[in-house]
Amino acid sequence: MDLKTAVKQIKKGQAQPFYVLYGSEKYRMDEFVQLMLEQLVPEDNRELAIMKMDTSEMPVELVVEEAETPPFLVERKVILVKDQSIFGTGKDGKIEHRTDRLLQYMAEPMDTTIIIFMVQADKLDERKKTTKAAKSADAVLAFNPFSAEELVQWVIKQVEQRQCTIEEQAVDVLIKSAGTKLQALSSEIEKLCLFVGQSQRIDANAVESLVPKNTEQNVFQLVEDIIGKRTDRALSTLHELLKQKEEPIKIVALIVRQLRIMLQVKELTGQSFSQQQAASQLGLHPYAVKMAAEQARSHPASALAAWLTEAAELDYEMKSGRVEKTLGLELFIMRLSSGVPRHKIR
Known part of the structure; x- marks a missing residue:
């Protein structure tokens, strides 16, 4: 089901008897659930109309039993079900679920109950009969990162x-x-x-x-200043990170990660991948890919590869004790930002 269509239906009071929500954007999922409750459940009846259940603590047939029980003193009730294993790939320990009961219910749901399964997973298990049944009923909503x-x-x-x-x-x-x-x-x-x-x-x-920058965002700026040959700003950012008690090895690891992302994005976009496709391929947020693409645009892949090699070598030297950590980082920044890397760019 398309999310915009689902929202329009709900605002008209035309909710489906059950929904299966999944995806990495839990904030968007929570927003959707809140919208449903506001639109479909009168505020003065919410204590009676809303139930919360968890399939990691109880078998799914208890959810079905509750759904089949007529609501008390309210026109319609909503059951919010936290789930890992009925539709996803997670496991619920020793709990055994009779999913055949759920499948029977999904085929003939009560019109006085809405079940909202909130799957704690980025993807559904496409092999499961429950997932197939939910998709056939057009009841699946994905909450993935924005472009x-x-x-x-x-x-x-x-x-x-x-x-x-x-x-x-x-x-x-x-x-x-x-x-x-x-x-x-x-x-x-x-x-x-x-x-x-x-x-x-x-x-x-x-x-x-x-708005304070988190460590990853500071490292992103650090890399930008290094490859932009802004030595003073790069060293200033480094010293600020060190003042915040960030470990030099962690900083180098994040520099390696950012350079690797830049190189991967450049290679993928060079193969006619869109930024959205590159994000999916690399498991990154599309905006992170957009920033990496902008950062890498004016630098050849050979330069990015040389910088990545040098950063990886610094990581090894720091971990093996061959170089004092802070000094090694400072020298690394000065070499690259001055345009004189240790390794010749081919």
């Missing part, structure tokens, strides 16, 4: 919902600083809107002042 463009639009919409506006450059700075996790972005947007006030505009300076 880079969708994430930007989501940020803008979240800001507008709080009666503020945001500059285009500020959106980019916000995502680069806070990352792509929707929960973290939502919290930072709330903070920025409170800071500027209603009907005011959030600019890049406000974001840079109020």
Whole structure:
């Protein structure tokens, strides 16, 4: 089922008898469940109308029994079921589930009950009869990461919902600083809107002042400064990370990871992969691929490979005690940002 279609149906009060939700974006899934409860369950009846169950703690036939029991003092009840094994690939220990009972129910569901299975997995197990039955009933909803463009639009919409506006450059700075996790972005947007006030505009300076960069985002900036030959800024970022008690070995590992992503993205896009396809292939968020592609655009694959080799060698030297960790990092940054790598670029 298409998510937009499902939302339209729910807002019209036309909910299906059961849903199977899955995907890596738990924040979006929770938003959808909250919308369903707000639209379908009167606020004064929610204690009687909403039940929570977990298939890791009870067999699925108990969920079916509850679904078949008429609601008490309410027109319709909603059962929220946390699941790992009925539709996903997880296991529930010693609990045995009679999935045949669920399949029977899915074939003839009660019109006074809505079951929402919230699968704790990024993918469903396509081999299972339960998954096939849910797909046949058009009851499956995927909550996957936004594309880079969708994430930007989501940020803008979240800001507008709080009666503020945001500059285009500020959106980019916000995502680069806070990352792509929707929960973290939502919290930072709330903070920025409170800071500027209603009907005011959030600019890049406000974001840079109020939104702290996490370690990965700082390393992303560090790599950008290194390959951009901005030695002073790169060393400043490094020393800031060290002040925050970040281990030099961890910093190098993140530099290696970022250089590897840049090289992989460059190779895939060179093979006519779209950024969305590259993200799926590499298991990354599409916005991370977009940033890596922009970062790698002006550098040949041979240069990225040489830098990656040098970073990997530094990692080995630090772990084997051949070089003092902080000094090794500083020399690495100075060599690469000055354009004189240890290994010749072919």
